[in-house]
Amino acid sequence: MNLKKNISKFYIVALFALTAIPSHGQDLLARQAPIDRKLKAVDTLALKSIIEREKVQSPAADLYNDWDNRYAHHRTEMPDSFKIDLRHFCMPTPSRVVTSNFGSRWGRPHKGLDIKVYIGDSIRAAFSGKVRIVRYEAAGYGKYIVIRHPNGLETIYGHLSEQLVSENQTVRAGEVIGLGGNTGRSTGSHLHFETRLCGVALNPALMFDFRNQDVTGDYFVYNSNTYDRESADATRIRGKIGNGGYTRDLVQDGEPGRYSGHIKENSAEILYHKVKAGETIQSISKKRGVSIDKICQLNHLSSKSHVRPGQILRYS
Template sequence: MNIKSFKKIAVLAFSVFVAAPASAQDLLAKQAPVDRKMKAVDSMVLKRIIEQEEKYNPSADLYEDWNNVYAHRETVLPDSFRIDLRGFHMPTDSRVLTSNFGARWGRQHKGLDIKVYIGDTIRAAFSGKIRIVKYEPKGYGKYVVIRHHNGLETIYGHMSKHLVVENQEVKAGDPIGLGGNTGRSTGSHLHFETRLCGVALNPALLFDFRNQDVVGDFYMFRRSKYAAESAMATRLRGVGGVTAGDNDQDDELEIATAPRTSSNVHFHKVKKGDTLQAIARKHHTTIAKLCELNHIGKNIRLRPGQILKYN
């Protein structure tokens, strides 16, 4: 290679080396407006996401405030409202109902009682936010209230332990507590309420505990039809409802699909005048065994319709 050629290559290389920073600076200068545009786009996307969430979060329109004082306080109930039941999770895997929604002992029972044992896991029925975690000795006992995105609020009463705190976000199926017998309760069970604008709705309208499912993807609440639909739901899915292998007149129930054991589990449905001694004698067991199986004391006051496991 001659001297002239070498000089040309050196000059060319130097020119490229010197030009590189300038090109980079030009690129950065051009990038600045793009960054500003992207920030604007990000803001628009964020705004759109928020709008979509508000659109699919009816609770934002139904409730004016958020408080941790009242378990429920009735507000204006819409004439009709579509409740999205998709994405549900059964609050317990128990299929045994012990008390219906409605009139009971001269007062209104605002939820369903489901047989659970002390220590059984209780789960959030839908995604939402924990509004209340409290202990009420003369009522719900240890209970949790969740406000869900679909507009419902659910209440879980008589638990033995809380597993969540107030203002905590939960997903459907997340553990929120353990089954128990706290508060005004005569045996371990879950008191489960579904409320809309603070007004108690019959959970049997939405949930089918025996089949561990909801009644459909949506439930259309209509004030004009609610009473009739609630009564029908209790007949179909409440205690003594029309289900295979179940008869309201029977005092012995066989739950072949009970999740706690692979064999058939037998239950006794308490009738007026029943005592632990009489139940033990009828099923060839002992009072001590009944108490152990049901986590109850021997001096418990039995109530008609109560379900006791005896094997």
């Protein structure tokens, strides 16, 4: 009789134990869930931190196979279409004057925009990124800087008088990286500004509107099928002759314009003169009604300096 009772008790205890296992397992899973979520959050933060560090070490690594300080521009495989983020930008200079367009010039390709600046003017990084090259090229860029940005672009700043950053340095948009100058193959102080994607030069006027000191939108989508037409339109609208750069109001080259007479020495209007063949500082001074000293001071010249046809001089 006792054996039967003991067997019955064992059976009942075993039955309760078996029915309790699923609920106990569920309790364990329930208690484990918050821990799993915390670990997942930690893993996510760690992963984000790793990704951010990699972006700093090698911006736009998905486009470029390596980080090389030897070449100013080395062409790699170019995507047929690519979306470039233009937000969080800074204009490299407050100058609104485009002196030379992107495209063919003097029988050879001109891979960027020339912007009128003066020796010593601050030049700033257009976007945050990492400095890839700081170098001097006597027959070309002069003192120049190349920065690679996370949005895929590389920007080049040429003819500088001073370089204020070093290779592999991380910079923020708007940080002063150099000073305007006239070094290298240059006929007057200006900034040569390039925008390249995978080593291929794109017309900066597609993205930067110097006249209005702004970018053309939050994004620019490069498309190999429409690029040529869009580039031509950008030059027409925002280049040297379009709404950006020189107009007759800004540059007097002998043609009729708003400022056909002499100007006051203390005029606040910023005006420019495009040098013609045979002209000198003395003849320009007489033509514009401005003293030689004033012209020399505004353009960092001496009274004995020679000016070249096509050179741009500020006279007010």
